[in-house]
Amino acid sequence: MHSPRIDAELLAAHVVGVERGRLGLVPLVDAEVIEEYRALVARRAERIPLQHITGVASMGEIDLQVGPGVFVPRPETELLLAWALAVLEGTAGERPVVLDLCTGSGALALALAHARPDAVVHAVELDPGALAWARRNADTRARDGDTPITLHQGDVTDRGLLTELEGRVDVVVSNPPYIPSGAQLDVEVAEHDPALALFGGPDGLSVITPMVANIARWLRIGGALAIEHDDTNGAQVAAMLAERRVFGDVAEHSDLAGKPRFVVARRVATETEAARAR
Incomplete structure (x- = not known):
């Protein structure tokens, strides 16, 4: 402990x-x-998680209901939230569109909707159990006066997911399953967080790699993304983005402990897209 x-x-x-x-x-x-x-x-x-005992976890300025069957939000993700809010400060347009992938309890999506009531926020979760927690939290936040978010059950690696959002999203955020299989974890995590929310294959990238292709089609030109990752594979995630012609301004960010924790980038136009826009 x-x-x-x-x-x-x-x-x-x-x-x-x-x-x-x-x-x-x-x-x-x-x-x-x-x-x-x-x-x-x-x-x-x-070794029951503190948040399971109290039934509450925080993200930004809001409290969320959590318990068995949903990933407990971590303080490290607060920095990703702060980055997203800073990016939204500079967005042009009437109502910025935000997409939260692997939303779990709804932590990032609901914290962003609370801080930016003008935003149109979508959130995706595959696990029905976690999605039930997200719906519960979304209903609570809406009753308290926050702008409602739209929840979707789906696989963030599915190429057919949310085709209606292609080229429309201003900011994508994601705290996906990214722990390499076989990693040693604290009892609170290993026995109480859902495995589906934790593990990302042998290298921790089995969700992130195909998800990146989807992010490219959802983001508008100039839109921004942030992906949280394991502290052992940040360079790989950054390289993955930098190698694709559709992303620029790739940068790595550390967490509160100084460990590599999330990568950001912007959607840039390919030569074909640029020519089409002329």
């Missing part, structure tokens, strides 16, 4: 219903509260 003290404080805050930073202001609690807290600590000691 990486942060037992922090987890203990977060569980205490959850039980008494305050933010972690305000725990010192909480008056004495009764025995029932203490017993509830002890029960939650015991579950965490069994």
Whole structure:
């Protein structure tokens, strides 16, 4: 367990219903509260994910419902979210179109829709169980006043997926399955995150490689993409994009720990597309 003290404080805050930073202001609690807290600590000691115990994970300015059957959003993805919001600041047009691939709980899609209510946000998820969590979160955010997103069940490697969005998307974001098969994982991840959301084949690229071809057809010329990846294959993802004539401005980004974590690029016109536009 990486942060037992922090987890203990977060569980205490959850039980008494305050933010972690305000725990010192909480008056004495009764025995029932203490017993509830002890029960939650015991579950965490069994390596149940903290977010499964509290039922909540955060992304950007929103909270999401999570639990068994859906990938728990990670703090590292916050940097990808910040990048996407910065790109959207510079988008021209009435309503930017955003596409979130492998949305899981809906974390990126819903955080973007919350921060940019003018955006038209689409999100794709293959796993029916995860999609149910995404729908639940989307319904909650819509009831709270956020712009509704459009959820699609589908395979992001399918060449026939979302043909209606071809050439229309301003920003694509994706946190796909990218862990190489056989990698050693923490108990919380290995036993509780869905394998379908974790593993990307022997090199971690079995989803990313065919997905890139689809991203090329969805993005408008000048549109941008960001793909999260394993810290062992970032150079391969960057090279994959750089080798394709349809992408430019390829750049690698690190996570909060300084490890390679996501690659960005822009859709550029091929010679044929440029000639057609003249």
